[in-house]
Amino acid sequence: MAVDMRLPTIKTSMSLSVPAAGRKDLVVPGDVITSDTGFMRGHGTYVDEDKLTASVAGEVQRVDKLICVRPLKTRFNGEVGDVVVGRITEVQQKRWKVETNSRLDSVLLLSSVNLPGGELRRRSAEDELTMREYLHEGDLISAEVQSVFSDGALSLHTRSLKYGKLGQGVLVQLSPSLIKRQKTHFHNLPCGASIILGNNGFVWLYPTPGQQEQEAGGFYTSLEPVSLSDREVISRLRNCLLALAAHKVLLYDTSVLYCYESSLQHQVKDILKPEVMEEIVMLTQQKLLEQEG
Amino acid sequence: MATAQVSEAEKVYILHGIRDDLRVDGRGCEDYRHMEVETDVVSNTDGSAKVTLGHTAVLVGVKAEIGKPRPMIPDEGYLEFFVDCSANATPEFEGRGGEELGTELSNTLYKVFNNQHSLDLRSLCISPGEHCWVLYVDVLLLQCDGNLYDAISVAIKAALFNTKIPKVHISSDDEGGKEIELSDDPYDCMRLDVENVPCMVTLCKIGHRHVVDVTLQEKACSVASLVISVTHKGVITCTRKVGRGSLDPESICEMTEAGKRVGKALHSPLMKLLQQEESLGKKRQKVGFLG
Numbered sequence: 001m002a003v004d005m006r007l008p009t010i011k012t013s014m015s016l017s018v019p020a021a022g023r024k025d026l027v028v029p030g031d032v033i034t035s036d037t038g039f040m041r042g043h044g045t046y047v048d049e050d051k052l053t054a055s056v057a058g059e060v061q062r063v064d065k066l067i068c069v070r071p072l073k074t075r076f077n078g079e080v081g082d083v084v085v086g087r088i089t090e091v092q093q094k095r096w097k098v099e100t101n102s103r104l105d106s107v108l109l110l111s112s113v114n115l116p117g118g119e120l121r122r123r124s125a126e127d128e129l130t131m132r133e134y135l136h137e138g139d140l141i142s143a144e145v146q147s148v149f150s151d152g153a154l155s156l157h158t159r160s161l162k163y164g165k166l167g168q169g170v171l172v173q174l175s176p177s178l179i180k181r182q183k184t185h186f187h188n189l190p191c192g193a194s195i196i197l198g199n200n201g202f203v204w205l206y207p208t209p210g211q212q213e214q215e216a217g218g219f220y221t222s223l224e225p226v227s228l229s230d231r232e233v234i235s236r237l238r239n240c241l242l243a244l245a246a247h248k249v250l251l252y253d254t255s256v257l258y259c260y261e262s263s264l265q266h267q268v269k270d271i272l273k274p275e276v277m278e279e280i281v282m283l284t285q286q287k288l289l290e291q292e293g
Numbered sequence: 294m295a296t297a298q299v300s301e302a303e304k305v306y307i308l309h310g311i312r313d314d315l316r317v318d319g320r321g322c323e324d325y326r327h328m329e330v331e332t333d334v335v336s337n338t339d340g341s342a343k344v345t346l347g348h349t350a351v352l353v354g355v356k357a358e359i360g361k362p363r364p365m366i367p368d369e370g371y372l373e374f375f376v377d378c379s380a381n382a383t384p385e386f387e388g389r390g391g392e393e394l395g396t397e398l399s400n401t402l403y404k405v406f407n408n409q410h411s412l413d414l415r416s417l418c419i420s421p422g423e424h425c426w427v428l429y430v431d432v433l434l435l436q437c438d439g440n441l442y443d444a445i446s447v448a449i450k451a452a453l454f455n456t457k458i459p460k461v462h463i464s465s466d467d468e469g470g471k472e473i474e475l476s477d478d479p480y481d482c483m484r485l486d487v488e489n490v491p492c493m494v495t496l497c498k499i500g501h502r503h504v505v506d507v508t509l510q511e512k513a514c515s516v517a518s519l520v521i522s523v524t525h526k527g528v529i530t531c532t533r534k535v536g537r538g539s540l541d542p543e544s545i546c547e548m549t550e551a552g553k554r555v556g557k558a559l560h561s562p563l564m565k566l567l568q569q570e571e572s573l574g575k576k577r578q579k580v581g582f583l584g
Contacts (some may be wrong), residue, residue: 007561007570008345008580087298139300168306169355170317221302226311235319268319273327 004162009274017265027054033067036172037114044069076102076176076200077276078154082145083185085171085198086156092146098141101176103198104153108135110148142196142204162186166196167221169206170238176201180252187253192259196252203241205234236263239271242273247281254291259284295416297509306516308500317510323555325506330447330566332455334581340456343582344448348438353430355456359473360427362418370417370425374402376432376445376527391434398445400434401493403444405522405531411426411490420463420471421566426467428456439508442520446493447563454567457482460499491522491530491564494556496548498540503548505555519548523556525564 027033029247034274035051044056045067056071078084078100089105090097096108110123110131135141142163158164175201179185185197188208196204207230225260240259241251249255262283263271270276298308307317308578314321326347335341338354345351345464363371376398378391385391406412417426430452460476476482496503497518499511507515516538522531532549534540540548570577 003328003559003562005328005330005566007566007577008331010578010580054406087300089298138298140303164391166300167302167360169303170306171303223302223305226306227313228313228315231310231313232319235317236316239319268315269321269324272318 004273007293026058026061026258027060028057028236033060033069038065040066041070042066044071055081063175066195072177073175076100077152078102078106078145078148078200080145080147081143082199083196084145084154084156084200085140085142085166085196085202085204086200088135088137088139088141091136094128094130094131096135097154100154100156100198101173101202102152104151106145106154106156108141108143108156112155112159114159114161129235137166140171140204142166142198165221167206168223169204170234172203172205172238172241174201174203174241174251178245178248178251179203180250180255182252184198189237189253189257189260191233191237191257192230193237194235195253195256203251205237205241207234207239229251232268236260236268236271239263239268243271243277243280244284249281249284255284255288258287262287297513299510299513300448303510307511307514308331309497311502311504311511314342314502314503318508320506322502323551325443325559328444328447330451330563330570331580332451332567332570333580338452339458340452340454342448342451342455343434344444344451345436346438346440346444346447346506348436349440350413350435351441351448352433352435352443353445355452356429356431357426357456357458359419359424359461362422362425366414367422368418369414371410371414372406372428372430374399374406374430374498376402376434379437382434386434398441401442401447401520401531401533402430402432402445404533405491405493407423408530410524410528411530413486416485417458418459419473419546423471424473426458428453437509439512440495440506442493442495443506443559446491446522447559450487450490450492450563450577451567453485454487456485457483459483471548476498482577486563489524489526491524491528492556493520493522494552494559495520495535496552498538498544498548503544503551505551519552521549521552521556523553523559525557527553527557529553545551 031054033052033054037050037275041047045052046055052067054069056069058069058071061068061070084100086098086100088096089099094110096104098108100106144156145154147155147159179197179199179201188194194206194208207226237260240263244251244259262280266276310316329345332342334343335354339357340355343352376395378386378395380387419425430449460481462474463471463472465471495518496505497507497515499515517536517540520533520535521529523529
């Protein structure tokens with residue numbers, strides 16, 4: 001039993017990379033991007049007295065004559081092929097509604113899931129009636145964005161064995177801007193746990209599954225107790241993720257793993273203390289820089 | 294009340310973790326999250342404090358006004374509580390959504406302070422039967438991430454510690470009427486003795502164990518919890534059961550014991566911190582709401 005009470009401290013940024021102030025492509029609301037009238041006004045900008053001005057804080061992107069500002073603090077704007085982790089909020093006719101941290105709930109059609117027992121089979125009326133048995137409200141899934149509707153809502157699919165319902169583990173909700181886009185977002189980390197870094201900022205940590213579980217196609221969830229050692233690794237990873245996110249470090253397998261390694265000298269519950277957090281993130285950034293150069 | 298959705302498998306994971314005394318964030322069953330306390334954050338109150346516990350954030354302001362004592366207890370002042378659930382905390386509180394929780398919390402606070410031990414109410418009396426100080430304790434929930442009771446009680450204790458009530462002098466004129474004079478010196482003020490102000494400890498029954506300082510996800514796995522308010526000596530001033538489920542007498546006893554132990558341990562670091570902050574005085578850079 002311990003209570004850790006303290007006075008709040010002012011957060012200072014501690015980055016080893018290029019200071020943000022020196023970068024021209026980062027803007028805050030009200031910054032004039034250009035006074036040249038030859039450009040077109042894109043998302044995140046407005047025209048104020050013939051000057052193109054940013055309306056959100058973020059990075060300026062230029063495509064030919066079109067200028068957009070991509071906001072840093074934002075909801076998830078999905079693109080086809082993105083890996084997402086989401087939570088079922090509703091079961092409807094032939095579809096599930098999924099919360100994916102985007103502006104509108106995403107949909108998962110009954111026709112875009114793999115049903116147990118066979119890859120390809122017709123979806124009968126019976127399947128429609130038993131939809132809640134496969135996935136019900138509150139369940140977590142991993143999926144891929146299949147298409148984007150005209151209003152920005154996402155259509156998901158789980159037609160691969162790596163996607164599907166998620167079993168035991170921990171969900172960490174972070175900002176989607178912090179997830180680095182990579183070839184694969186599924187990682188079996190060497191420290192003994194697996195991670196799904198959803199593009200939507202939802203990160204799923206779970207014990208590395210055995211061979212037979214993987215083949216079950218995601219519809220069998222094991223409710224066997226997870227061993228204490230696995231649990232500790234998962235808790236440590238969770239706290240590391242939060243520490244990295246608090247200091248705005250881009251998340252991908254290497255950064256998470258380096259952070260995990262730097263945190264090993266501390267107890268799991270101490271990682272979230274501000275000074276420990278700072279130390280760990282500092283070490284991680286150093287390691288990342290060393291690896292790069 | 295703000296709730297989090299949790300799937301069956303996640304629940305199983307949380308339950309087994311608590312059984313093994315290793316929670317999702319690495320804490321044991323009787324560990325608190327990291328807590329930050331700052332006093333004197335709102336300038337137009339007589340005393341204020343802001344407490345953050347994980348992602349839970351509570352702001353408490355204390356205002357002193359001169360009022361009439363209650364007829365039954367003419368020589369004591371009194372406290373008034375009000376809890377405001379801001380829609381900033383969770384969209385559920387929008388409109389009148391937070392009203393129910395607000396009344397529940399303020400009713401609990403009335404019960405917690407309704408005794409002789411917690412605060413010396415006599416010191417709030419100006420002239421018996423005529424004038425007394427009324428302390429309006431306003432609580433504002435800024436963010437909800439579980440364990441509101443504990444955070445609120447710590448914030449109230451800190452805010453009461455910070456409260457400075459101006460000294461008054463009573464002078465009677467020739468016709469026997471009394472006049473109240475406020476001291477001109479703003480530093481000439483009275484402080485409250487908060488030594489005995491209780492802190493609340495919420496114990497959640499999850500599986501066969503009870504857990505302190507639950508997050509919203511853990512709360513979703515529990516059916517019932519017990520709120521206990523404990524003074525620094527270990528005197529229990531109030532207990533309340535919250536939640537739909539039931540508790541058997543045996544576990545209530547166990548939980549009360551644990552609550553007493555945890556509650557007692559909560560006071561000394563808090564008092565130490567408050568005194569440390571006080572001794573730093575104006576040298577300390579204020580963090581406030583933007584830090």
